[in-house]
Amino acid sequence: MYVPAWPVLSPSCFFEASRDSLPYPLNSPHQTYSYVARNLIYHLFRALHFREGESVLVPNYHHGNEVRAIRSSGARIHFYRINRDLEPDLEELNRLCKSTPGLRALFVIHYLGWPQPIREIRAICRECGIILIEDCAISLFSKTQGEPLGSFGDYAIFCLYKTLPLPNGGLLVQSSDVLEDLARLNMKSASVASVAGRTSDLALAWIRSRSDFFGGALCALKRLAGQTLSGAGVKRVPVGDTGFDLANVNVAISSVCHSLLKRFDYERVWLKRRENFLLLEEKLQGRATLLRKELGEDVCPLFFPILVPDKPSAAQALWQRGIEAVQFWNHGDPEAKGKNSSDAQFLRDHVLELPIHQDVTPRQVGYMADQVLRLKLHF
Secondary structure (H helix, E strand, O other), X not given: OOEOOOOOOOHHHHHOOOOOOOOOOOOOOOEEEEOOHHHHHHHHHHHOOOOOOOEEEEEOOOOOHHHHHHHHHOOEEEEEOEXXXXXXXXXXHHHHHHHOOOEEEEEEEOOOOOOOOHHHHHHHHHHHOOEEEEEOOOOOOOEEOXXXXXXXXXXXXXXXXXXXXXXXXXXEEEOOOOOHHHHOOOOEOOXXXXXXXHHHHHHHHHHHHHOHHHHHHHHHHHHHHHHHHHHOOOOOOOOOOOOOOHHHOOEOOOHHXXXXXXXOOHHHHHHHHHHHHHHHHHHHOXXXXXXXXXXXXXXXXXXXXXXXXXXXXXXXXXXXXOEOOEOOOXXXXXXXXXXXXXXXXXXXXXXXXXXXXXXXXXXXXXXXXXXXXXXXXXO
C-alpha cells in the first residue's frame, strides 16, 4: 500500500465548477502571491525597511528557510524558546519583547495546524508597540475560538501547497499598514518545466495511491525523464526544498494554481483531515507515544505527530512500507542552538509526522496504525 505525504491531484479537480466564495485567507482584501512562502517573508521584511540595529524575535523551533529569508532581507534576528508543547513561555516572551535591543517585530509560527496563544501574544505586541507577523505556512484553515489564524497579526504568510494539491504557491496577507512596496513587486512567471514537473508529481501520486504497482512504474519513468532534463541543462525552480535562493525570489505563483484554488471543496478538506486525525488517534491511543496536542474544534491538522526514539530510522522503515512519513525540521539555524534550545532539539530529534490529509482513506489510516505498532515505534 502507498500513502503519500501530501495531497494528490485528481484530474477531476480541473473540471470542478468555480466557487463563488472562498475561505480565509483566500478571500482577504490585501493579498500578495508568490511561488513559495519563504519569498514572501523576504519581501515583507524588505518592505518594512528594517534599519541597522533593528531586530525581530523568531522561535528557536523553525524550519530554517524562514530564518534565511529574514536574514537575507537585512533584519537582525534574536531567538526565543519554544517548549516541548510547541508553545513559548509567555512570561519569558513578554520579558524579551521589553528588553531586546532595537526590537521591531515578533515572528510567530503556528505549528502543524495548532494555534499559538495568539491573543496573549498580540496583547504583548500591542503593549510593546511591535509588529506581529504570523507564520501560518503549515496551519492553513485553522482557527482559534472561531477566528482564523493569520487574522491576529499585522501580516501573515501561508504556504498553500502544503495543505492543497497545488504545484506551488505562497500567500501573504496584510491586515494593517498596507505596504505599497509589496504592490510594486516585479514578479516573473515560473518556467513550464517547473510547473509541469511538480503538477505531474501530484497527478502520479494520485495514480499510485490507487495502484501502487502501475503508479510506481509511472513515477520511475517520470524520474528518468527528470534526470534527462537535468542532464540537458533544463533548470526547474523547486518547492519543498531547504534553502533560500535570491535568484528566484521574484517567481510568481503559477496560473494553474489560481485556477485550482477556485475549484477545491474546502469543507471536505477540513472535515477529512480532522476525521483522519481522530481515527488514527483512536487506533494508536495508549499504544504509541503521541505528541500531546488535543485536536481542538477549530484545528485543521497538517499531520499526525508521534514521538519516536530514532526519527530517521523510523521514517525509513515506514517509507519501505509505502508510508511517506515526514521528518520536519531536523536542523534549523545554527545560531538558534544554545542553553535554551534543549526542548527545540528534542522536537527535532523525536517528532515524526504521519500523513492524514484529505486524500488519505480510512483503509490507509488503518494500515499506517498497523505498521507503527508492528515496528514498535513508541518512545
